[in-house]
Amino acid sequence: MRLGTFFAMPNTTSSKPTRLGIIAGHGLFPQMVLDGAKAAGCHVTVVGLRGFADSSLFDKADVFRWSGMVRMGRWIRVLRRQGATRVILAGSVRKADMFGRFRLLRLLPDLTAIRIWFFGIPDKRNDTVLAAVADEFAKHGIIMDDCVAYTKEHMAPAGVLTRRQPSDAQTKDIEFGWRIAKEMGRLDIGQAIAVKETEVIAVEAIEGTDRMIARAGELCPQGGWTLIKVAKPDQDMRFDVPTVGPETITKLSKHGAKMLIVEAGKSVIVEREKMIQSADAAGIVVVGGGESTQV
Numbered sequence: 001m002r003l004g005t006f007f008a009m010p011n012t013t014s015s016k017p018t019r020l021g022i023i024a025g026h027g028l029f030p031q032m033v034l035d036g037a038k039a040a041g042c043h044v045t046v047v048g049l050r051g052f053a054d055s056s057l058f059d060k061a062d063v064f065r066w067s068g069m070v071r072m073g074r075w076i077r078v079l080r081r082q083g084a085t086r087v088i089l090a091g092s093v094r095k096a097d098m099f100g101r102f103r104l105l106r107l108l109p110d111l112t113a114i115r116i117w118f119f120g121i122p123d124k125r126n127d128t129v130l131a132a133v134a135d136e137f138a139k140h141g142i143i144m145d146d147c148v149a150y151t152k153e154h155m156a157p158a159g160v161l162t163r164r165q166p167s168d169a170q171t172k173d174i175e176f177g178w179r180i181a182k183e184m185g186r187l188d189i190g191q192a193i194a195v196k197e198t199e200v201i202a203v204e205a206i207e208g209t210d211r212m213i214a215r216a217g218e219l220c221p222q223g224g225w226t227l228i229k230v231a232k233p234d235q236d237m238r239f240d241v242p243t244v245g246p247e248t249i250t251k252l253s254k255h256g257a258k259m260l261i262v263e264a265g266k267s268v269i270v271e272r273e274k275m276i277q278s279a280d281a282a283g284i285v286v287v288g289g290g291e292s293t294q295v
């Protein structure tokens with residue numbers, strides 16, 4: 001799950017710096033957002049989620065505080081004390097943890113999180129949960145920003161990004177899998193599917209993309225399958241934006257995949273140059289796809 005009603009862009013031209021908060025989960029994306037926000041002149045307060053966020057964020061943030069994954073009341077208190085008026089959710093968390101045994105004892109949610117999770121939402125789909133989080137921030141005068149507002153240069157471009165081009169069979173898999181992946185996104189089930197020879201091998205749900213990749217490798221031991229990772233048809237760019245990077249290529253190579261499709265203009269590529277080099281070395285095709293992309 002990567003971490004609703006406002007789409008205002010951050011004001012980077014005011015004489016006073018934007019006071020921005022970042023709720024930081026796993027991965028390099030929080031660092032990318034922090035770097036971009038600092039370059040734009042923002043005062044940045046980072047709330048690092050224990051067990052997920054990288055401690056290196058401490059050195060670059062103006063203010064850094066640790067918090068539990070479901071301590072939303074603390075997130076809000078920290079940001080309000082620092083005068084933050086905007087917030088970005090960046091990085092991933094394991095939503096599956098919220099359904100494990102003894103979850104209340106392990107996660108120790110605060111009253112704000114309990115109210116939202118058990119009483120404030122009609123279902124537990126990502127968009128439902130994150131929209132409720134955005135609304136709770138807004139009640140306290142903190143508006144959730146587009147999560148790529150400060151990282152536009154890292155969005156996936158359209159076209160084939162690697163030296164290797166898709167084969168005719170792979171092109172058929174793209175055409176076959178794209179509409180199915182989009183429908184999965186419309187239903188808010190997951191962002192990714194694995195396909196081979198115009199057959200769906202695996203579908204991402206609560207386990208996340210990494211575990212789905214491993215499952216696809218088990219189900220297709222001969223390899224040669226394709227991962228298609230897309231945004232929802234009406235993607236809310238404040239949260240849950242598809243993200244790939246060198247680690248994605250490592251996992252795909254380990255489990256026998258030979259092609260990665262990401263949605264151009266709506267997906268983030270972490271360390272793009274390194275990812276493409278890794279893909280070329282592994283013989284994996286990478287394509288920035290779209291409704292009208294020709295491959």
